[in-house]
Amino acid sequence: RGEGMPEHVIAAGDRRLQELAAKLAAMQRAFAEERESLGSRCEELERREAEIRAREEGVEAEKQAQKVREEARKNYPQPKWLTHLEGTINIGVVGNSGVGKSLFINKLRKVRPQAHGWAPVGVNETTREPTMYPFPGQPEVRIWDLPGAGTEAVPSATYVQDMGLRYFDKVLILTAGRFTSMDVELRDELEQHKVPYYMVRTKVDIDVWNNKEDNGADQKTTIAQIREDLKSNHPVGTSYLVSSRDPESFDMPVLVTELFPCMKRQLDADAPSFVPTAPAWNCSWAMPVVFSATLQGMQGRWRDGYSANYLLQGNQVHVSLLQ
Incomplete structure (x- = not known):
């Protein structure tokens, strides 16, 4: 301070310095708070980015798993219990x-x-x-x-x-x-x-x-x-x-x-093999026994709904029952 400077000038200078110091301190506090807030936001962004990456990896893994399942579904092997396919x-x-x-x-x-x-x-x-x-x-x-x-x-x-x-x-x-x-x-x-x-x-x-x-x-x-x-x-x-x-x-x-x-076996009473008047039966040396049209159509082996076997030969029938 210079000698002879008025007191009110000195006081004004002190107040100005205090005001500048207060503003600087306020700016420093605001900067510190903003830096701290920015740091929190950065941490939040990093957390979200990590979560998104994890979800993307999960989706990709599920896509690959689904692809494997679809491939297995299209080309699945024969079950172990399904055997002896040949001839059946x-x-x-x-x-x-x-x-x-x-x-x-x-x-x-x-x-x-x-x-x-x-x-x-x-x-x-x-x-x-x-x-x-x-x-x-x-x-x-x-x-x-x-x-x-x-x-x-x-x-x-x-x-x-x-x-x-x-x-x-x-x-x-x-x-x-x-x-x-x-x-x-x-x-x-x-x-x-x-x-x-x-x-x-x-x-x-x-x-x-x-x-x-x-x-x-x-x-x-x-x-x-x-x-x-x-x-x-x-x-x-x-x-x-x-x-x-x-x-x-x-x-x-x-x-x-x-x-x-x-x-499925059709009962056709008019089939040539069963009709005595058909050409196949008209040879002079063939003198087959003549049966009714119904009996003619029933000649041969039959099986009913309960697996009983019937063998018709001429006017005789043999029956075998499944135990």
Whole structure:
């Protein structure tokens, strides 16, 4: 301070210096706070970036896993339990649990209740693992009762490859009501591998009874309504309406004929081999015994629905019963 400087000038200078010092201190505090806040924001940004990277890695890993699953799904191996494919006809019966696969197989094979080879039937899921049932009298024809999809033991995600559907000769897809997305997925899988399949609607006898009780509709009307519903709301192509409790009604006979065309034998009383007046019988030295047209058409070996064998030779018949 210079000598002789007025006191009020000195005081003003001191106040100015204090103000500048206060402003500097405030700026320093604001800078420190901003730097601290910026540091927190940087940490938050780094945390978010790390989270995004982790999610991206998770998505990529899931893509790769899905790709592996799809590849395995397309090229799944033959199941270990599906053996001896050569020289046999293997027919799979699939569908969600509770649609009546086991009873359907019993009726398809025409096995009496509780007889040897009877597939267990119940109100709960009775098929826990793939089970093979040979066709009576035709052991090379094997019907496979496959567990229902969507259970804890057989999850839907791996059902196609677990059941090895591409290795079957034919597959029947059963439903007791509407065909589900799983049913359509099974159909698409079979179409892809060119495996013949049949879409089967079971328990139509219950629908007929319910519709009669509730709406007074007769059987013909109910069946027509079911077919129209399948055509309009379930684009699955040809479907067969069957009742395992009444296997001789509805579409079961047609289904059996198409499923086993080689087991169908026509009774043609007018076939040349059975008609004495046909050219093959007109040789002068051939004097065959003349039977009625009905008896002529029945000559040969036959098997009924319960595997009893009948051998007709002339007017004699030999019967063998399967124990």
